[in-house]
Amino acid sequence: MPHIVHVAVQTPAHSSVGDLLSYSSDEELTPGTLVRVPLGKREMLGVVWDQPANAEPMPEGIELRSVAGVLEGIAPLSPEWRRLVAFAAHYYQRSLGEIAVSALPPHLRDMTPEQLARRLAPPKAAKPKSKKAQTAAEKQAIETQEAVAEVGTAQIVISPAIPLVALSAEQALVFAQFEQNPGPFLLYGSTGSGKTEVYLRAVQAVMDANPEAQALVMVPEINLTPQLEERFVARFTPQYGQEAVVSMHSGMTNPQRLKSWLAAHTGRARIVLGTRMAIFASVPQLALIVVDEEHDASYKQQEGARYSARDLALWRGRATHSKVILGSATPSLESWHASTPADHGGSGRYLRLNMPSRIGSASLPKVRLVDMTQQPRKAVFSPPLLDAITERVKRGEQSLILLNRRGFAPVLFCADCSWKSDCPHCSAHQVFHKADRTLRCHHCGFTQRVPFACPTCGNPDIMPLGKGTEQLQEELERLLRNVQRPDGNPTRVGRIDADTTKAKGSLEEQLAEVHAGDVDVLVGTQMVAKGHDFRRITLVAAVQPDSALYSSDYRAPERLFCLLMQAAGRAGRDAQYVKAQDSQPEMWIQSHDAQNAVYAALRKHDYPAFAQQQLKERLDAGMPPFAFQAIVRADARTQKAAQAFLLAATQVARDAKLPYLDEVFIYPPIPMAVQRVANVERAQMLLEATNRSALLRFLNAWQQYLHWLRGLPEHRPLVRWLVDVDPLSI
16 A cells, blocks of 8 residues: 655745655655655655644545655664754745755765665775785785774774873863863864864764764864864874764765765764755764854855854754854854853853963964054055065065955946946946956856956056955065065965865965965965964964945944954964064054954954943844844845835735734845846845744744745746845845
8 A cells, every 4th residue: 555755855945835745655664764756847856754743634536646766775864854954944934845955965866766776885896916916005905904894883993092182271171161061162262272172072072972973063164174174084083994084065076975974874974074064964973063163154054045054053952962062262242142141141051161372382463553544645565564574574484464355456447437347237346357357246257358448438547446365466576576585585475365276176285385384475365364273374464454344234343353353363373483483473454443443352352342342232222142133035137126025025914914023123125235146136124023933933924925925927027035034144
């Protein structure tokens, strides 16, 4: 007798198709089983789900389509994993199938049961070579395989243990608190305080306590994964085997991601390192989640389902009774508030662990503020900063110059007719890239050659406005052309940004050059300002950071402070090197608003004072974390059509008298900051409530009306709409 199974499949975003589709199956399938099912004319991957509590009997005469195939060989996804997916779909206002299927490896989504069976089959053994033909390496490999086989399924390879480094007093106290308390924890440690060693000890502790325990360690960006992986591999593979540590991030090939996912799902991988996507990894024996640089906005997905991996880590830890560590030298204000005791104005939901000092005798860099109103006009580098960089080069030390804007200049300009290099498809300028003489839109990707003259008036003297990393590199090469290193060689200026790291492996090569001392001055964007352990950098400079101070986004000061504090942390990390050089690590900031409170707190490395001031402002203004927000966004062919949909959505909520409407404030729709992208007009509408539950229940009740509105003829020009819960930028 056929069985009815409920399957989560990836349906079009915001379609009217329900969360679960019903199919028939000749056999009873366990919830969590991966299957191939027909949908329309296609066949796609789905996940068998638990029967809904409110499921109605199937009407007579209805013939269900059959499950096309079962992906045997992969154990069903656990109830904990399914609950995580269901929560994420409910909280972030997306379909269950969208979250479930997108959380699986892309390679798995296109595999038939037969292809998967071949993929999981053990490789055929090659014909063994004679003893004479075997190289020494091959003999050692065979001996290692035999030793592993003797151990059994645990795959433990006996190797010499790596001696542990001694913990500092602060590290030892923090680790003791970790072992004695359930968490969640906010590890507030200054840059260079040794947070990674605490992570390593925490992972070791949970694995010692449970021989099957697994840990999930997340970093915000792909470029931070290799150095972290190197430390975890060195620490744990001698004890637990070569498969003990795997990575998961979008920079891997699809087969690599599938291999890592299978290793985690089967329990062979004990430690999973990854970016935000790793929060949905199937880790059945999860005992610890670490979120490094927890303040970083990269943990918030900005396309499709707009989930926060950090927030989901906290939910997953609570649901699986796993410990959770959020680590940062500049915690998000939400986490800082949550780790502040209730009697001091916070919520006290996290236990704060403090490590304010750097390891050894290393000191935090001295912050020097340069008032650019007192410097020569149009100077890119003030004379005092240039002198400081020159001095570092002559002593063989390295400097890092930070500018969070790639390209040569943000725009080309004609002084005769005021023409600007605007993108024809977006309400933004095309950025001038001098290296290949192109104008590129960083929003839609449209690229064209730089014109020989102004397209409007013919003036051949069009000029760049503003500065980008390309221009800074060129300017430094000119200013330092006569400065020699201690070995007599000329100064070498390098640049690391999204343009120089497009090729596979290029980032690793360039970072290796910096670590080897082959670069004297490194120009870069925020991708080199956080997380990297540069041992020879003793000077960091932010040349144009002021623009964030005047942003309309209330989070801009927080983001600026975090970026500059993290950048400052790249200087003077190696106490022995600094001492040998008789150097003083420094952070230079060039500003036209040198008296700003952000810079005053940064000068003292006083994050608590900065957080206290910012939280007071947010409390007075009723902003997060003292309120809860969501944004409804509409994209259409015209701005009028986009705003018309949002206005209609507001009106239908009032007409239907949706629950909790009186607790939710709906702001009028407005154009987004970048109003048009790829010829699509964008508008947004902010929703705010003092109660998170009220906001979510209102959104859930509103969903069906938004779907209904989308189908009306008058809203046909609408391209798409979406809901962003807990938005990071407005």
